[in-house]
Amino acid sequence: MRNQRTLRKTVELAGTGLHSGKKVCVRICPAPIDAGITFVRTDLDGLSIPAHVKNVSIDHSVLSTTLLRGSASIQTIEHLMSAANGFYLDNLRVELDGPELPILDGSAAPFVQAFRDSGIKEQAVRQSFYTVSKVVEFEEGNKFIRVEPSRELTVSYKIEFGPRLNQHLDFTLSKHAFDSAISQAKTFCFLEDIEKMRDLGLAKGGSLENALVIGSEGVINPEYQTYQDEFVRHKILDFLGDIRLLDRPMVGNFTVSRGGHAFHTRFLSFLLEENLLTTIENLENVSSWVALPCPVPV
Ligand SMILES: [Zn+2]
Incomplete structure (x- = not known):
């Protein structure tokens, strides 16, 4: 079992949105018990959108996960949300002054x-x-x-992008596992898709520093690659x-095969609509949850 967790103090990050190409500053602030994770557009009079699947725009969540309220969107929230999940952070207020989180180095490591x-x-x-x-x-x-009831979080993920890219990895969330096995995995794309994304007005902030690019002969910027099987790690x-x-x-x-943001979030909506979720009040006697990562310089 564990208690709810938040940050000790506010932290700030600045960078460029992957798809919008817009400069943005983000402040990640502590939040009270039961507040959950909320995104706030400080450039739109503090309009706030809880990070919940009911607020996700599936139409805008093909290459990134996007929250939408009225005409206001908050795009590419997934890497921050992943870091929050991996570090057992439950209550956060995330303020940003633009429509998209910064891509930073393309992974969750800066968060x-x-x-x-x-x-x-x-x-x-x-x-x-x-x-x-x-x-x-x-x-x-x-x-x-496919998901089976469990008191742990395990993910067996398979990607199949044709002969150039097939990877599979089994991951169990436990102490430090997110940090060492997942957090540094960068986003990726195929060289031939860059033009198509640009035509759609996407990936304006993409660069060889924040995305691994796969060409016909393999990764064209391997100097930025951390793991050999980085692509499936990024999908996890x-x-x-x-x-x-x-x-x-x-x-x-x-167990996930060939997933993507829109598919992941439709799956989550399906679980809610079909009433397939049940609550566990106490995760007791589960070894992986006992020793929580507590990245506090003491
Ligand atoms: Zn990603």
């Missing part, structure tokens, strides 16, 4: 570093979790997710961010 710089504050209420009430399978075309990073779009973290044994 992890910001959390380290702040330190983590344990709050005086136990955190509850969701899992599924029974085995659930969700399928769309060749995309597939994205998935961990997308399944955090509920009012509490989710545990379960997940």
Whole structure:
């Protein structure tokens, strides 16, 4: 079992949005018990949108996960959400002065570093979790997710992008596992897709420093690659961010094949609509949750 957690103090990050190409400053602030994670547009009179799947715009969530309220959007939230999930942060207020989170180095590592710089504050209420009430399978075309009820969070993820890119990884969230195995995995794309994304008005802030680019002979910027199987690790990073779009973290044994943001979030909506989630009040006697990562310089 563990208590709810937030940051000890506000941290700031600045950078460029991957798709919008717009400069943006982000302040990640502590938030009270049961506040959850909320994004706030300081450039729009403090318009706030809770980080919940009911506020996700599926139409705008093909290459990134986007919250929408009225005409105001907050794009590319997934890497911050993943870092929050991986570091067991439950309550955060995320202020930004533009429509998109900064891409930074394309991974979740800068958010992890910001959390380290702040330190983590344990709050005086136990955190509850969701899992599924029974085995659930969700399928769309060749995309597939299966989840079994569990008191741990495991993800077995498979990507198949044709002969150039097939990877598979089994990941269990435990002490330091997110930090070492997932957080540094960068976003990626295929060289031939860059033109298409630009034509759609996307990836304006993309560069060889913040995305691994796969050409016909392999990765064209391997100097920025951390893991040999970085692509599937990044898909797990994205998935961990997308399944955090509920009012509490989710545990379960997940098997995912060929997922993406829109598919991940449609799956989460399906779990809610079909009433397939059940609450675990106390995650007791689960070894991986006992020794929580507490990146506090003491
Ligand atoms: Zn991503």
